[in-house]
Amino acid sequence: MPAFEALFQQFYDKVLADDLLEPVFKHMSAQHRLHVAHFVAEVLGGPKLYSESEGNHYQMIQKHLEKYLTEAHRKRWIQLLLETADEQLLPADPEFRSAFVAYLEWGTRIAVLNSQLNEIDMPADNPMPEWGWGVPGGPYPPAP
Numbered sequence: 001m002p003a004f005e006a007l008f009q010q011f012y013d014k015v016l017a018d019d020l021l022e023p024v025f026k027h028m029s030a031q032h033r034l035h036v037a038h039f040v041a042e043v044l045g046g047p048k049l050y051s052e053s054e055g056n057h058y059q060m061i062q063k064h065l066e067k068y069l070t071e072a073h074r075k076r077w078i079q080l081l082l083e084t085a086d087e088q089l090l091p092a093d094p095e096f097r098s099a100f101v102a103y104l105e106w107g108t109r110i111a112v113l114n115s116q117l118n119e120i121d122m123p124a125d126n127p128m129p130e131w132g133w134g135v136p137g138g139p140y141p142p143a144p
């Protein structure tokens with residue numbers, strides 16, 4: 001969790017310094033970075049910090065309604081996040097990186113789609129997404 005918190009801390013610094021994304025995020029709450037870190041960590045199998053004390057899937061989806069995000073926003077968001085992951089030396093093993101990117105592709109595309117709507121037909125108790133770790137194994141040498 002500390003690695004995810006540090007990742008999103010630095011990532012949103014980059015977002016606020018980015019001409020395309022700054023207008024989208026300039027009103028984000030002080031807790032935004034932590035909430036997104038906790039959400040992503042939970043989806044990938046980490047502690048249930050987000051769903052037990054900060055929100056739920058339904059509330060997270062609601063946050064994106066009527067934000068009118070574009071494909072350009074989405075691409076820049078992912079690009080900056082992956083850059084930050086490399087700078088922070090997050091594990092580079094194929095399983096982690098492929099699961100991470102696959103979830104981000106899915107989640108950001110959902111965010112763009114939902115951001116065009118002003119309401120969404122979704123049960124308020126909709127469960128958190130849970131991401132798998134893909135096809136495990138090599139061929140490559142295990143990490144030391």
Ligand code: HEM
Pocket residue numbers: 024025027028029031032033035036039040055060063064067069073074077103104106107108111112
């Ligand atoms: C996997 C992808 C994503 C996840 C997990 C995610 C998660 C979240 C969460 C948890 C919140 C609520 C934060 C809070 O409680 O303060 C939020 C809000 C928001 N997200 Fe996302 N998000 C994703 C993708 C995106 C993308 C691609 C964009 C735009 C480029 C975006 C724009 C926003 C905005 C504008 C808000 C509201 C900020 C505000 O309160 O002013 N999100 N997101």
